[in-house]
Amino acid sequence: MAQKPKKSKTQRFYDRIADIHNLMMKVNGYQSSIAKLLRSLDLNLDKNSLILDAGSGTGIVTLGFYGAGFRAQKTFAVDLSLNLLKISREQFETDKQTDGNNICVVQGDVLKLPFADETFDLVLSCGVLEYISVEDGLKEFARVLKKDAKLVLIPVRPSLVGSILEKLYNFKTHSIEETKKIAESYFEISGVRKFPFTEPISWSKMVFLLQKK
Ligand SMILES: C[S@@+](CC[C@H](N)C(=O)[O-])C[C@H]1O[C@@H](n2cnc3c(N)ncnc32)[C@H](O)[C@@H]1O
Numbered sequence: 547m548a549q550k551p552k553k554s555k556t557q558r559f560y561d562r563i564a565d566i567h568n569l570m571m572k573v574n575g576y577q578s579s580i581a582k583l584l585r586s587l588d589l590n591l592d593k594n595s596l597i598l599d600a601g602s603g604t605g606i607v608t609l610g611f612y613g614a615g616f617r618a619q620k621t622f623a624v625d626l627s628l629n630l631l632k633i634s635r636e637q638f639e640t641d642k643q644t645d646g647n648n649i650c651v652v653q654g655d656v657l658k659l660p661f662a663d664e665t666f667d668l669v670l671s672c673g674v675l676e677y678i679s680v681e682d683g684l685k686e687f688a689r690v691l692k693k694d695a696k697l698v699l700i701p702v703r704p705s706l707v708g709s710i711l712e713k714l715y716n717f718k719t720h721s722i723e724e725t726k727k728i729a730e731s732y733f734e735i736s737g738v739r740k741f742p743f744t745e746p747i748s749w750s751k752m753v754f755l756l757q758k759k
Contacts, residue, residue, distance in 0.1 A: 549719055553745070554626060555716070556626055556716070556744070557626040557627050557628075559715075559716055560603070560625075560626065560627035560629065560630050561627050561628060561629040561630075561655045562598075562628050562702075564604075564627065564629035564632075564633055564694075565633075566602065567603070567630070567675050568604045568612045568630075568633050568671070568682045569602045570634065571603070571606050571682070574745070574746050574750065575682075575745060575746050576606050576610075576672075576747045577609050577610045577613065577657065578610070579603070579610075579699070579741055579745040579746075579747040579748075580600055580606065580607055580610030580611075580614075580672065580747070581610040581611075581613040581614040581640050582614075582745075583610075583698075583741065584610060584614040584616065584698070585614040585615065585699070586672075587755065588697075589616070589668055589696060589698075590667075590696070591616060591618060591619055591667055591668060592690065593610055593618070593619060594604055595619060595624075595667035595668065595669055596618065596620055596621075596666050597611065597613075597618045597620070597621040597622070597666065597668045597669075597670065598618055598621075598622050598624065598659075598661070598665075598666045598667060598668070598669045598670070598690065599621060599622070599623045599624070599670050599671070600656045600659070600669055600670070600671040600674060600687060601625055601626075601656050601671055601672070601673065601674025601677075602623035602624060602625045602630075602631070602632055602651070603622070603625055603627070603630050603634070603673070604632055604633050604634050604637065605623055605633070605634030605635075605637050605638060606701075607639065607670045607671075607672045607674075608621055608623050608634070608644070608649060609637060609638075609641055609643075609644060610672075611642070611670065612643045612644040612645065612733065613643050613699060615643075618648065618667075619647045619648065620648050620649070620650060621648060621650070621654065622649075622650050622651075622652055623649060623650070623651045624651075624652045624653075624654045624656060624659065624660075625651075625653065625654075626653065626654070626655060626679075628653055629653045629703075631652075634651055634716045635651045638651070645661075654735075654759035655660050656671070656678065656686065657678055657682050657683065657700075658686070659686055659689075659690050659691045660752060663689050663690065664689075664690070664692045664693065665691075665692070666668070666690050666691050666692065666695060667691075667692060667695050668691075668695060668697075668698070669687050669690065669691055669695075669697045669698070670697050670700075670701065671683075671687065671697070671698070671699055672699065672700035672751070673701070673702060675699065675701045675702075675725070676701065676702050676712075676715075676717035676718055676719055676720065677717050678711065680689060680724060680725050680728045682730050684697075684728055684729055684731075684732055684733070685731075685732060686735065687699075687732075688732035688758055688759075690759040692704055692758065693758055693759075694757060694758060695758050696736075696755065696756065696757050696758075697733060697754075697756040697757075697758070698749055698754075698755060698756075699725075699729075699742060699753070699754040699755075699756060700751050700752070700754075701719070701720065701725065701751065701752065701754070702717070702750050702751055702755050703719065703750065703751060703752040704719045704720075704721060704722070705749070705750065707749045707750045708750055711750055722738070722752070725754065726738070729754060732756075732758065733756035733757055733758055734756070734757045734759060735754065735755070735758060736755040736756065736757050737753075737754075737758060738752070738753070738754055738755070739752065739753040739754075739755065740752055740753070741753070
């Protein structure tokens, strides 16, 4: 009989905390901060665009993308945790601004994305880089992006809040300089941004705006 693939530590962790994590993501305002950020960017998308939310969790980044008014041919939300993917699918189906039919949830590893080279017009990734090597992660994101397409990378920044989250969520933040240096191998850096301090997302996260070389 075929053996079930072994779950990684991260998958087991997020499967276990899925409901409480979802509750926190609903009250912390991240979705509207991400919508505001995306609305302010020139993403150069149209109705034929293909979008990837890499490490999609409960789906707040994809919800923020649709909440900002963007529409796409298809959005793929990829995550390790089945329980989080289930929650995200329910949200995509019930959210009024989201086109549930055009969003596909996929269980998978962002380091081995099940997509051909140069598939996507935009990759969004929030709070995931901390679980993987920056080099391997950025290389894989670059592989699936079309030339000149954008990566909106929202990592946890090294800070006091970042170190508390490291303990709570079992991850490791990467230095901004290291991330920039590695990003330059694959991307033009179009911007490095902070969120407004009044928004809770600013206490832990920052934004890299990258364009595939
Ligand atoms: C802090 S949560 C962020 C989720 C979501 N992007 C958000 O901003 O709410 C980190 C997510 O990364 C996922 N993750 C971590 N390592 C992963 C990997 N190698 N492949 C796919 N997903 C991964 C976890 O399952 C979890 O859902």
